[in-house]
Amino acid sequence: MPSSLDLPRKSAPVRDFPSQVRTFDHVWKIEEDQLTPMRTDDASLGSAALNVNKIDRELFDFARDVRDGFSAPLKFIPSRWLYDERGSSLFSQITRLPEYYPTERELEIFSTHASSMAKALLGSNWKVVELGAGDGRKTEILLRSWQRSEVQFSYVPVDVSPSALEELCKRINTGCPGVRARPRVGENLSVLRELSDARIRGEKICVLFMGSSIGNCAWEDVENFLSELRATLLPGDLALIGFDLIKDSKRLIQAYDDSQGVTRDFNLNLLRRMNRELGANFDLDQFRHEASWNPGLSGMESWLVSLRDQMVDIRALNTSFKFRRWEPIRTEISLKFSPEVIDDLACANGFAPLARYEDRAGDFTDAIWEATDAFWM
Numbered sequence: 001m002p003s004s005l006d007l008p009r010k011s012a013p014v015r016d017f018p019s020q021v022r023t024f025d026h027v028w029k030i031e032e033d034q035l036t037p038m039r040t041d042d043a044s045l046g047s048a049a050l051n052v053n054k055i056d057r058e059l060f061d062f063a064r065d066v067r068d069g070f071s072a073p074l075k076f077i078p079s080r081w082l083y084d085e086r087g088s089s090l091f092s093q094i095t096r097l098p099e100y101y102p103t104e105r106e107l108e109i110f111s112t113h114a115s116s117m118a119k120a121l122l123g124s125n126w127k128v129v130e131l132g133a134g135d136g137r138k139t140e141i142l143l144r145s146w147q148r149s150e151v152q153f154s155y156v157p158v159d160v161s162p163s164a165l166e167e168l169c170k171r172i173n174t175g176c177p178g179v180r181a182r183p184r185v186g187e188n189l190s191v192l193r194e195l196s197d198a199r200i201r202g203e204k205i206c207v208l209f210m211g212s213s214i215g216n217c218a219w220e221d222v223e224n225f226l227s228e229l230r231a232t233l234l235p236g237d238l239a240l241i242g243f244d245l246i247k248d249s250k251r252l253i254q255a256y257d258d259s260q261g262v263t264r265d266f267n268l269n270l271l272r273r274m275n276r277e278l279g280a281n282f283d284l285d286q287f288r289h290e291a292s293w294n295p296g297l298s299g300m301e302s303w304l305v306s307l308r309d310q311m312v313d314i315r316a317l318n319t320s321f322k323f324r325r326w327e328p329i330r331t332e333i334s335l336k337f338s339p340e341v342i343d344d345l346a347c348a349n350g351f352a353p354l355a356r357y358e359d360r361a362g363d364f365t366d367a368i369w370e371a372t373d374a375f376w377m
């Protein structure tokens, strides 16, 4: 049912998005893991009341992650919170920067190999579910080729960012006539679980997880993600996963700290989001973006470094946090993979590696895995 806070209906049939209008007034205070409404008077929500539970749930999760991350010895915030409307738009700009090679490389892989990839899908009826779909620039190339190859599929992009999905739907619905994107706003594996449970007889699922998003967490979380992914799928389902390959750290640092400062703005936008949604009072001039290569982790790490001793209030948490001069907050991990590790990850988590495609420069790879029978939880 529409409410005044629904996104405006545009040409693409983007349905049932939660509102992007989120204010601190709507947040719930978390104390000892109890939800307490900040205001008892819901009248201010007006016709937004229909959406408010969903909005509050998201804000509650954000507040909880900030509380937990800022209470850790090495402060951190999970990277999913980088993607509010402005964050998603800045990420799209990052993918076009000369230093940020992964998008161009994956575009090259799809332009060259999408029709060969299609062979793994011929002869069945597929639900293609794209996790953390973003703006869909690469997906358009892939799906158009699969259409030409007469693969039978429907397409469900999933993302926590409504604005990214809105952008994607416009692109796919005009760029791939005949493919109707049916977007789902939400957390990757929760949505995938629902879609897998609701599949019709004989339908197979092909998961797309591109852009090396799989590397945006610690190694143990990669394993946890893959085993949960496998548990959600049935034997014969497929996963097409993009992996950024390990390379010269000098190039990596440039990719995550570009000369135009777009990645810096993307990272600092997290503080702006906390100010707006959680009633924090971060001074953005008092934090600096840094990107570093950690060889022990085989990953890039993005940080926001405090430039002075400072206290920051977060009204949603009813508390303040101390940041010492030069103290870092980790905001993103981007793991880098070797081909051997990629195959091991497949086999250790109930998948058979079917094929792997690399760009000409050997910077990036997309692997196709099949869910196997031999998997016990």
Ligand SMILES: C[S@@+](CC[C@H](N)C(=O)[O-])C[C@H]1O[C@@H](n2cnc3c(N)ncnc32)[C@H](O)[C@@H]1O
Binding pocket: 079, 080, 083, 088, 091, 095, 103, 131, 132, 133, 134, 135, 136, 158, 159, 160, 161, 164, 186, 187, 188, 189, 209, 210, 211, 212, 213
């Ligand atoms: C690094 S971007 C990649 C976007 C796109 N797949 C690409 O290859 O360019 C990560 C995307 O995943 C989304 N995202 C992050 N964490 C998520 C989660 N837990 N569930 C669903 N989407 C998530 C973000 O909003 C963002 O659009």
